[in-house]
Amino acid sequence: MTGGWxxxxxxxxxxxxxxxxxxxxxxxxKDIGFRHWLCGLLVGSGMVFYSNSFLVTDVVRALIxxxxxxxxxxxxxxxxxxxxxxxxxxxxxALALSGLWIVVGxxxxxxxxxxxxxxxxxxxxxxxxxxxxxxxxxxxxxxxPLLYIIMLFALLAAVAQYPLLRGSLGSVPSTxxxxxxxxxxxxxxxxxxxxxxxxxxxxxxxxxxxxxGILMLSEVVFGVISAAIFTAEPFGWREITxxxxxxxxGIVEIVLHKSPNNVG
Numbered sequence: 246m247t248g249g250w251x252x253x254x255x256x257x258x259x260x261x262x263x264x265x266x267x268x269x270x271x272x273x274x275k276d277i278g279f280r281h282w283l284c285g286l287l288v289g290s291g292m293v294f295y296s297n298s299f300l301v302t303d304v305v306r307a308l309i310x311x312x313x314x315x316x317x318x319x320x321x322x323x324x325x326x327x328x329x330x331x332x333x334x335x336x337x338x339a340l341a342l343s344g345l346w347i348v349v350g351x352x353x354x355x356x357x358x359x360x361x362x363x364x365x366x367x368x369x370x371x372x373x374x375x376x377x378x379x380x381x382x383x384x385x386x387x388x389x390p391l392l393y394i395i396m397l398f399a400l401l402a403a404v405a406q407y408p409l410l411r412g413s414l415g416s417v418p419s420t421x422x423x424x425x426x427x428x429x430x431x432x433x434x435x436x437x438x439x440x441x442x443x444x445x446x447x448x449x450x451x452x453x454x455x456x457x458g459i460l461m462l463s464e465v466v467f468g469v470i471s472a473a474i475f476t477a478e479p480f481g482w483r484e485i486t487x488x489x490x491x492x493x494x495g496i497v498e499i500v501l502h503k504s505p506n507n508v509g
Contacts, residue, residue, distance in 0.1 A: 247414060248299065252293065252297065254423075254426070256293075258431060258434040260397060260400055278385075279394065283379055284380050285391070287375045289394070289399035291372030296403075297362075297403070297413075298363070300413040301365065301410065303360075308345070310358060313370050313371075315458035317371045326378060337497040338494070339494075340494035347486050348483060381453065455498075459494055463495065
């Protein structure tokens with residue numbers, strides 16, 4: 246099964262796993278997320294744009310353009326949430342983006358989008374940042390409603406992108422391929438996709454959209470380190486310098502930021 250079909254399968258499995266609980270909640274008169282449809286649309290489609298960007302551009306370029314997220318998150322905070330932009334945020338963004346560029350951007354040069362996947366990554370980061378801000382505004386009661394609506398819109402977005410990516414998704418997997426891949430897909434969905442999405446969407450109301458955007462860059466740090474441990478990927482001065490700057494950006498933001506409930 247190709248990566249593109251794997252993405253569709255993961256969200257389909259997640260929705261299948263969560264739907265019985267959603268039905269039970271409906272029977273109990275509880276919310277299953279439809280009142281948070283805008284959060285689901287923004288975050289769900291944003292994550293699918295990011296996932297599919299790897300199909301139509303280089304991995305390095307997909308990372309660079311998606312991880313402009315801290316910039317979008319900070320701009321959204323300043324413009325729509327009326328939160329002042331202080332010097333700690335300027336420093337943390339400068340450190341974060343410098344680290345990102347040193348790790349994966351030196352080969353790219355000036356990061357200007359030229360491929361379809363570049364735009365997918367850029368749009369994905371913008372949508373996720375906007376979704377985080379919307380989540381901070383709406384403050385959903387509990388994680389499940391938001392998680393369910395995100396998975397629903399992610400699956401719809403993945404299906405909607407099929408005509409545009411038909412040539413990059415590869416052939417439709419056969420029943421035999423699906424059955425062979427099912428244990429791995431179940432493990433990824435249950436142990437990674439659902440838990441990490443739940444944590445990601447629980448955090449913006451607690452820490453603020455801008456902090457959320459910067460701390461998301463921790464994926465680059467763990468990605469670089471794990472690639473060096475489990476594959477033949479290098480871990481030289483670029484990786485050490487870049488990941489150090491990203492970690493410093495997180496430290497600056499965590500130590501100096503104010504809770505969103507105490508700002509404004």
